[in-house]
Amino acid sequence: MKSKSEIMDIINKLDDHIADDFEAQDLDFKQWNDRSREDNVKTMISYAVCMANGGGGSVVFGVADKVKGKDLALKGIPFDIDATILQKRIYEKTDPHITPSFEDLFVQDNKIRLLIMHIFPGMPPHTTTDGAATIRQGKDCLPFTGTLRRQMVDITGQMDYTEEIIYEDWKTLFSHSAMERVREIMSRERVDETLISLSDEDLLTAIGGLKGQHLTKGALLLVGKPEAISKIIPQHRWSFRKMISDTDYSHRDDGTQPIPLALYELERFISVDNPLVTIESGLVHPEFNTYPTIALREALLNAFGHRDYRMLGTVMLKQYKERLVLTNPGQFIGGITPQNILHHPPVARNNHLMDLLDRLKLVNRSNLGVKRIFKSLLIEGKEPPLYREVGNNIELTFIASPLEQSFQKLVQQISMKGVPVEVDHLLILQYLMRHEQIDTSTAGYITQRGTEQAKELLSGLMKNFDLIEPIGRGRGRYYTLSRYAYGLLQDSLRYERQQHLDKEAVKTRILSVLKDRDLTNAEVRQITGMDRRQVNAIIKEMASEGVKIVGHGRGAKYTINK
Structure with a gap:
């Protein structure tokens, strides 16, 4: 938005320029229609929607934007126009409601009155009560179609809600318990000691969450008091349900705590019914949860970090007897789909929030989070996670698979060869454990790879690890686990049976x-x-x-x- 002094500087240049030369993403000039006051109101409503959807801005009424010369361009508006009534009309005719602020600007020795309408950034999409919507793109107000909305979020990043600054005393919004939890996580993740040793204020400033004594909304989501978050970011909410069936639950909990505390609460609820399996191995008896802690933590942080904070809704975790279902408001962006999420370059809706989480070592921004979820499940012989887009929500499902100790030992044995075992390898091996045969097309589908990459993966499992064997050639070729693989799985009889069937x-x-x-x-x-x-x-x-x-x-x- 532009200040009165900035607009006055532009007006003083109109003898050599037209106002259109100075129009931009956050500024427009409109001539007042002397024939119909109602048309002017409609124009104001339209521009209020346009600017709110486009990140906010100012519209100066009373200036002809295509006319050079100050005397000719400054047309003005009637002195009896009541800005309070205009504000009320715009509020009533927009959905969600937009409340503009107005400023008078008197020029030419106070003989001409200009009216500046300031529109604050909104939570798109805003529309008129008739359902019409436009969005500011450069100098233009374009129809706010679904495609344009997604492109704007995905590509330009102009709508990073979490980067907005909260102009209130940060200390009144700050939660010491949330910061204590953040420091515990930083210590556990071995963050640089010089960062951990900073005071709360210096730490928030160092990571970019405190700017000029004001918190960003992203920082509030990390270290804010629940009541402050509820007031300023009412969309933030988490919910837990212990499900008996698809329609009934035995326990529920909801909260508005900042992300680190919400993470702690949700993990605590899951741990009540996340059975442990203890494996005896010499003097060490490692324990394995039904749902690996790494997978849960990464999934929850992704849900909070990537949810659409412009939408009402909740990060919902439902625990069924045989599965966990995690949903968060928002759709996949930047071309990501459930079919390519494993290898797609990282795309963040909330860049600022993800930067804060990354600097505090709560997440990793190198697209490792999804792979960690897959690997932590697969390496224990469990089924891979399932991603879906359900309406305006992203849904992630974990199946309550048992620990496959023999498969875990197989992975340990081949890891000792010094060749890294990738998620793609684990996906293929897990598929063969359940289906006994795989072809190139299926390998490409389950690993989200192309045909040539799938062929290389299968070749690597055959030549580098000796874990699979080819059967047939050409289009009819498929692969099975090798005798060596079945030996590591301590299931040689299954290999002999498979060989007989083949x-x-x-x-x-x-x-x-x-x-x-x-x-x-x-x-x-x-x-x-x-x-x-x-x-x-x-x-x-x-x-x-x-x-x-x-x-x-x-x-x-x-x-x-x-």
């Missing part, structure tokens, strides 16, 4: 072709992926099914008694 499948494939035509050894090798020796061996086994060799040498063919 051999039977190969025999069925050969027989189906032989019913139509004879086959050479080379053709069988192409169909099955076997070598010459393996083909000869399986053909001998199929003699009882009427398969025989006709001819000798290169002219030899396999046929079936018909």
